[in-house]
Amino acid sequence: MGRFAPTRRARALALVLVAVLVLALALAAVDAAEAIETGARDDVEGGCAARFDDEEGNADAEGNAEADAEASCGCADAQNRASALGDMLEQDKQKTAQQQESSVKTTSAEKHELDSAPVFDELQAYIEAGHMDPDLVRPMPMVFIPAGEFTMGTDDPQIPGDAEGPARRVRLSEFELDEMEVSNRQFAEFVLDTKYVTEAESFGWSFCFLGTLSEKLREEITVQVQEVPWWAPVNGANWLHPDGPDSDVVLQDKLDYPVTHVTHNDARAYCEWAGKRLPREAEFERAAKGDLEGVLFPWGAEMTPNGTHRANLWQGHFPENNTGEDGYVWASPVDSFGAQNKFGLKNIIGNVWEWVADAWNTRHHLTAPGGGMLTDFQVEIAGRIDDPAVERVKKGGSYMCHISYCYRYRVDARSHNTADSSSQNLGFRCARDTDED
Numbered sequence: 531m532g533r534f535a536p537t538r539r540a541r542a543l544a545l546v547l548v549a550v551l552v553l554a555l556a557l558a559a560v561d562a563a564e565a566i567e568t569g570a571r572d573d574v575e576g577g578c579a580a581r582f583d584d585e586e587g588n589a590d591a592e593g594n595a596e597a598d599a600e601a602s603c604g605c606a607d608a609q610n611r612a613s614a615l616g617d618m619l620e621q622d623k624q625k626t627a628q629q630q631e632s633s634v635k636t637t638s639a640e641k642h643e644l645d646s647a648p649v650f651d652e653l654q655a656y657i658e659a660g661h662m663d664p665d666l667v668r669p670m671p672m673v674f675i676p677a678g679e680f681t682m683g684t685d686d687p688q689i690p691g692d693a694e695g696p697a698r699r700v701r702l703s704e705f706e707l708d709e710m711e712v713s714n715r716q717f718a719e720f721v722l723d724t725k726y727v728t729e730a731e732s733f734g735w736s737f738c739f740l741g742t743l744s745e746k747l748r749e750e751i752t753v754q755v756q757e758v759p760w761w762a763p764v765n766g767a768n769w770l771h772p773d774g775p776d777s778d779v780v781l782q783d784k785l786d787y788p789v790t791h792v793t794h795n796d797a798r799a800y801c802e803w804a805g806k807r808l809p810r811e812a813e814f815e816r817a818a819k820g821d822l823e824g825v826l827f828p829w830g831a832e833m834t835p836n837g838t839h840r841a842n843l844w845q846g847h848f849p850e851n852n853t854g855e856d857g858y859v860w861a862s863p864v865d866s867f868g869a870q871n872k873f874g875l876k877n878i879i880g881n882v883w884e885w886v887a888d889a890w891n892t893r894h895h896l897t898a899p900g901g902g903m904l905t906d907f908q909v910e911i912a913g914r915i916d917d918p919a920v921e922r923v924k925k926g927g928s929y930m931c932h933i934s935y936c937y938r939y940r941v942d943a944r945s946h947n948t949a950d951s952s953s954q955n956l957g958f959r960c961a962r963d964t965d966e967d
């Protein structure tokens with residue numbers, strides 16, 4: 531599996547550092563909002579996190595039930611962390627950036643080709659110590675998506691800058707899609723079989739949300755992300771240690787949570803190992819929509835039908851107050867929330883963002899050449915699916931998405947990251963062609 535050179539990260543680092551210096555100087559003399567305008571904006575990181583869309587302006591709408599949520603979800607510690615984060619951010623309130631992309635990539639600079647596979651070694655040690663049973667594998671069930679046509683995108687975009695529209699008719703061949711996000715347990719099986727080293731391990735760090743970090747780690751943070759200061763690059767964060775080096779998916783019983791801190795390249799490597807591939811954007815959207823037309827969510831038009839949460843998102847006031855009203859403050863197990871639509875897909879919306887194969891494209895073809903419906907092949911060409919030089923699409927939103935700044939947990943929504951990006955709220959699932967194809 532080829533990997534991309536770290537030039538984008540290195541360049542972005544330089545831009546970020548320059549931007550931070552400029553910002554610091556500017557803050558001393560002028561209004562901070564004007565200063566932020568001078569920041570570099572070549573790259574986007576974090577999707578929800580890095581994009582700051584406040585178009586709805588109703589962040590307080592769900593800011594209640596904190597005490598109830600704490601009692602029901604047992605997440606007091608996580609909530610305390612989030613509260614501490616709120617205090618920390620109070621002095622750094624956002625003044626700008628609505629509908630703007632933030633700059634950010636990286637802190638350290640280079641990716642290292644590791645001679646060893648330290649995470650593989652850690653897994654072996656856990657097995658020897660009896661913390662993990664390598665024979666306990668949980669095969670991924672796949673759902674069948676029949677061939678057919680559907681309306682991709684929408685003529686009523688909520689975030690037009692993401693090119694959610696226009697609506698266009700697309701015909702897809704049949705395919706199969708993982709019922710759930712790929713879990714840490716499944717990714718561990720892959721690493722144990724191949725000694726695969728993820729890019730986050732090679733870089734030595736990955737992006738974490740400050741509120742998830744221990745107090746000790748928070749105190750060590752010296753670099754935050756411009757405009758979205760709740761994100762920070764954390765040394766030692768990777769899929770086995772998603773909340774930084776003092777966290778652990780094995781010891782903390784999170785093997786059946788979605789794997790995170792995986793880049794687009796890592797996701798493709800896993801799918802290839804599993805005899806699958808990443809879904810195309812059109813396939814993901816078709817699967818998420820089921821046979822429903824003109825609705826916002828896989829289950830229909832209402833966010834919480836009959837008051838029931840159908841997905842793991844953010845309730846409260848972002849970023850300082852996460853009530854966990856849906857039962858989870860951070861990520862949830864891959865089988866949580868039950869089927870979200872007729873295909874039986876779980877967490878196709880919410881929990882963690884999911885990479886899809888396509889290159890990021892904001893100019894959609896409305897019809898096939900000569901008129902008529904686009905086919906999956908034509909969609910693929912339109913999306914330049916094999917172009918490694920541009921950013922990759924991610925779909926579905928995450929547990930960090932709140933309507934006030936990241937209304938991207940709709941079936942038409944989309945976002946993007948560079949292929950070597952990894953973060954705490956970004957994972958994937960795989961697709962497969964059927965035998966008939």
Ligand SMILES: [Ca+2]
Binds near residue numbers: 844
């Ligand atoms: Ca939640």
Ligand SMILES: [Ca+2]
Binds near residue numbers: 879
């Ligand atoms: Ca998801």
